Amino acid sequence: MKIQKLLKILTLITSAIALVTTSLWIGKQAYSWLPPEAAAESRLVDDLFSFLVTLGAFIFLGVTGTLMYSIIFHRAKKGEICDGPPIEGNVTLEVVWTAIPILLVFWIAGYSYQIYEQMGIQGPNHLMHLHMPMGMESAYAAPVEDKGTRGRGDAGNEEDKGTRGRGDAGNEEDAGTWGGGDTGNVNKSFSASSQIASNSEAIEQIDVLAKQWAWVFHYPEKNVTSTELHLPADHRVRLALQSADVLHGFYVPAFRLKQDIVPNETINFEFTPIRSGKYRLTDSQYSGTYFATMQADVVVESPEDYHQWLAKAATHKPSPASNQAASEYAQVVNQSFSTGWATVAPAEPPVVNYPG
Numbered sequence: 001m002k003i004q005k006l007l008k009i010l011t012l013i014t015s016a017i018a019l020v021t022t023s024l025w026i027g028k029q030a031y032s033w034l035p036p037e038a039a040a041e042s043r044l045v046d047d048l049f050s051f052l053v054t055l056g057a058f059i060f061l062g063v064t065g066t067l068m069y070s071i072i073f074h075r076a077k078k079g080e081i082c083d084g085p086p087i088e089g090n091v092t093l094e095v096v097w098t099a100i101p102i103l104l105v106f107w108i109a110g111y112s113y114q115i116y117e118q119m120g121i122q123g124p125n126h127l128m129h130l131h132m133p134m135g136m137e138s139a140y141a142a143p144v145e146d147k148g149t150r151g152r153g154d155a156g157n158e159e160d161k162g163t164r165g166r167g168d169a170g171n172e173e174d175a176g177t178w179g180g181g182d183t184g185n186v187n188k189s190f191s192a193s194s195q196i197a198s199n200s201e202a203i204e205q206i207d208v209l210a211k212q213w214a215w216v217f218h219y220p221e222k223n224v225t226s227t228e229l230h231l232p233a234d235h236r237v238r239l240a241l242q243s244a245d246v247l248h249g250f251y252v253p254a255f256r257l258k259q260d261i262v263p264n265e266t267i268n269f270e271f272t273p274i275r276s277g278k279y280r281l282t283d284s285q286y287s288g289t290y291f292a293t294m295q296a297d298v299v300v301e302s303p304e305d306y307h308q309w310l311a312k313a314a315t316h317k318p319s320p321a322s323n324q325a326a327s328e329y330a331q332v333v334n335q336s337f338s339t340g341w342a343t344v345a346p347a348e349p350p351v352v353n354y355p356g
């Protein structure tokens with residue numbers, strides 16, 4: 001009898017160890033299920049993904065394993081039709097199985113938030129935290145001049161702390177590129193672009209315009225436009241995302257980054273590409289009939305190649321880029337029969353220095 005109990009405990013311990021080991025192994029595999037990590041942010045997101053896969057594997061294998069064990073070893077004997085023992089109510093067990101998921105949810109939420117802060121992508125945080133009506137933006141833009149008087153003292157400002165403070169603290173890369181004076185006020189960086197330029201030369205500024213159905217990239221440095229997004233590797237990039245018409249979404253799977261682009265808003269979006277190569281930018285928000293054609297190449301290259309490309313593109317005269325949405329729309333317009341359905345006409349194909 002005693003030996004049997006010992007055997008049971010041993011089996012339980014062995015299965016638990018096997019379960020943990022297998023889950024950890026599956027979690028490690030999760031890294032290879034995704035596209036190459038082309039941005040510094042990718043690693044953070046993949047860590048989170050691996051963590052979730054590990055947890056999921058543990059729960060899935062734990063539940064199905066217990067189920068299989070019960071089915072195989074505790075099935076009713078042939079011809080046995082009586083009910084099982086009437087087991088009912090166990091407060092300890094109920095507390096445990098309620099507490100564990102709650103703790104897990106808090107853990108996942110905390111970890112996810114931490115990663116979002118570490119990425120320091122900015123995004124629409126000026127919209128989320130300040131709750132300021134659009135008309136009042138100028139009131140915030142005004143204090144840009146008195147930077148000297150405010151300076152680092154800004155850190156003490158409660159409201160400011162909420163908007164940037166923590167995000168900056170978590171991001172090593174950010175701390176280097178943002179001047180100390182900028183730590184406090186998020187609006188400064190959004191309201192005065194000249195301020196940004198003087199403050200953070202290390203950040204590469206690129207304007208992104210999304211329209212039905214094309215991407216246009218503008219490089220203020222050389223006043224170059226392109227339908228292909230070129231980025232310098234190992235360099236912090238800040239995209240100013242704008243939409244000319246409807247909601248679009250900036251999504252590069254290799255960067256693990258996704259950001260909605262909202263009409264009438266400029267959303268600053270920061271990240272650091274780290275791996276040279278060609279990737280794909282797709283629209284992640286359904287934006288109309290030819291939405292699926294709204295894709296562009298993203299070229300990450302060495303800063304030297306990047307600047308060479310910029311300089312070369314600057315010498316090109318702007319020319320209309322080929323646009324799949326426009327050509328597909330032309331086919332519909334030219335066909336002999338009418339479907340009777342109105343279709344939104346694509347925006348003018350972009351005219352750019354570098355049509356790709």
Ligand SMILES: [Cu+2]
Nearest residue numbers: 248283287294
């Ligand atoms: Cu779109």
